[in-house]
Amino acid sequence: xxxxxxxxxxxxxxxxxxxxxxxxxxxxxxxxxxxxxxxxxxxxxxxxxxxxxxxxxxxxxxxxxxxxxxxxxxxxxxxxxxxxxxxxxxxxxxxxxxxxxxxxxxxxxxxxxxxxxxxxxxxxxxxxxxxxxxxxxxxxxxxxxxxxxxxxxxxxxxxxxxxxxxxxxxxxxxxxxxxxxxxxxxxxxxxxxxxxxxxxxxxxxxxxxxxxxxxxxxxxxxxxxxxxxxxxxxxxxxxxxxxxxxxxx
Numbered sequence: 001x002x003x004x005x006x007x008x009x010x011x012x013x014x015x016x017x018x019x020x021x022x023x024x025x026x027x028x029x030x031x032x033x034x035x036x037x038x039x040x041x042x043x044x045x046x047x048x049x050x051x052x053x054x055x056x057x058x059x060x061x062x063x064x065x066x067x068x069x070x071x072x073x074x075x076x077x078x079x080x081x082x083x084x085x086x087x088x089x090x091x092x093x094x095x096x097x098x099x100x101x102x103x104x105x106x107x108x109x110x111x112x113x114x115x116x117x118x119x120x121x122x123x124x125x126x127x128x129x130x131x132x133x134x135x136x137x138x139x140x141x142x143x144x145x146x147x148x149x150x151x152x153x154x155x156x157x158x159x160x161x162x163x164x165x166x167x168x169x170x171x172x173x174x175x176x177x178x179x180x181x182x183x184x185x186x187x188x189x190x191x192x193x194x195x196x197x198x199x200x201x202x203x204x205x206x207x208x209x210x211x212x213x214x215x216x217x218x219x220x221x222x223x224x225x226x227x228x229x230x231x232x233x234x235x236x237x238x239x240x241x242x243x244x245x246x247x248x249x
């Protein structure tokens with residue numbers, strides 16, 4: 001496969017799966033073996049930065065408002081949501097990486113499928129995000145450390161289960177991704193650049209642009225799907241994908 005196409009496809013996979021509830025990490029792991037590319041970790045970091053830019057673009061007005069009023073309730077809730085995620089990453093990330101298997105990925109996809117069905121059948125609530133719901137959504141975000149469990153799916157479902165209005169829960173889920181992606185990118189970059197690497201700058205640019213473009217598409221698509229209560233479509237996809245992995249592994 002042409003290297004240019006490979007870089008674009010990696011950005012496409014990351015951009016679409018980061019915000020659709022089907023687990024970006026699970027799909028990168030699943031399809032990563034098809035991409036014979038040097039410095040795949042660096043490519044993954046750049047792809048995540050592209051999706052970060054997608055969130056910043058789609059929520060730019062709200063983010064500017066949060067920056068202008070730094071001591072507002074939403075910023076406090078974001079801090080509360082980020083703390084348990086960071087703690088869970090520090091405690092369990094190395095263990096999960098060392099004990100990863102295809103079997104783990106299958107179970108992660110199936111758990112995500114069940115969560116999405118729950119979200120579709122949850123009765124609508126009209127409460128805003130609170131400190132309590134922020135904490136629970138932060139814990140749910142930490143669950144996405146498990147391969148195959150969707151970050152956006154788990155945080156959305158958790159928000160709905162604790163009574164947050166679905167559009168509020170989804171918006172907050174997207175905003176929650178900003179500090180996590182930044183922290184992850186900085187941490188992985190420090191580890192990576194402590195060793196000597198050769199960078200394909202054209203490839204990095206293609207990954208960045210494609211993940212940014214498809215990240216925007218993913219965000220807008222997810223907003224429409226949640227309004228129509230059609231998340232079970234993704235449940236079907238994840239179940240079929242799990243069966244295929246089980247059959248071909």
